Amino acid sequence: MSRNKARKNNIGFLGPSTLRVYIELIKSDRPLGVRELQRKLKFKSPSTVKYHLDRLELYGLVQKTSEGYIAKSEKPSILSTYVSILGFIVPRILPFAVGLTVALIVYIIISYPIIDYGLLILATISILVLWVEGIRMYRWLKKILKV
Structure with a gap:
């Protein structure tokens, strides 16, 4: 190459x-x-x-x-992991983390008496990983923008 x-x-x-x-x-x-x-x-x-x-x-x-x-509209590979929402550039992972967090809360509310704890633990761990990675990517971008 x-x-x-x-x-x-x-x-x-x-x-x-x-x-x-x-x-x-x-x-x-x-x-x-x-x-x-x-x-x-x-x-x-x-x-x-x-x-x-x-x-x-x-x-x-x-x-x-x-x-x-x-x-130009073609983004380099590292910036393709970010998306512009209302003028803010955020990691593409964060909207997914927000959506899955809301879905998990709705699941807990709807099925409160009978909750599948295996599913709850798996979903919580997955969502935490998304949040941690999204926040890490957001901090990296903020650090670059401050320099």
Whole structure:
């Protein structure tokens, strides 16, 4: 596999600042300019933002338009594990964890006198694993966004 193809499949080659620029473009529903990104991300100079945008454009992750820069719809593999919900980027696991937690609570309420404890234990352990992994992924993303 060529180096460029490997880079498109893995976002690990991006530094934290470049990743922050890319995530901000993904969160935006419209093209963003260099100065607008500089203000949002609190970078010291527009040239720093331009450098990161040029890197992202080189790797084919963003596209320059007349209005500014937009993220291409094809996501790298690591960001495909995240989904944007109401403008927030969260791990794709968390909505499943919420749904399964609600389903387990409904199951307990509906079948209260006769509960299958084996099923209850298995479901609880599975849901806890989803929550722990989802929170771990969310903290990693927050750490990257703070840098």
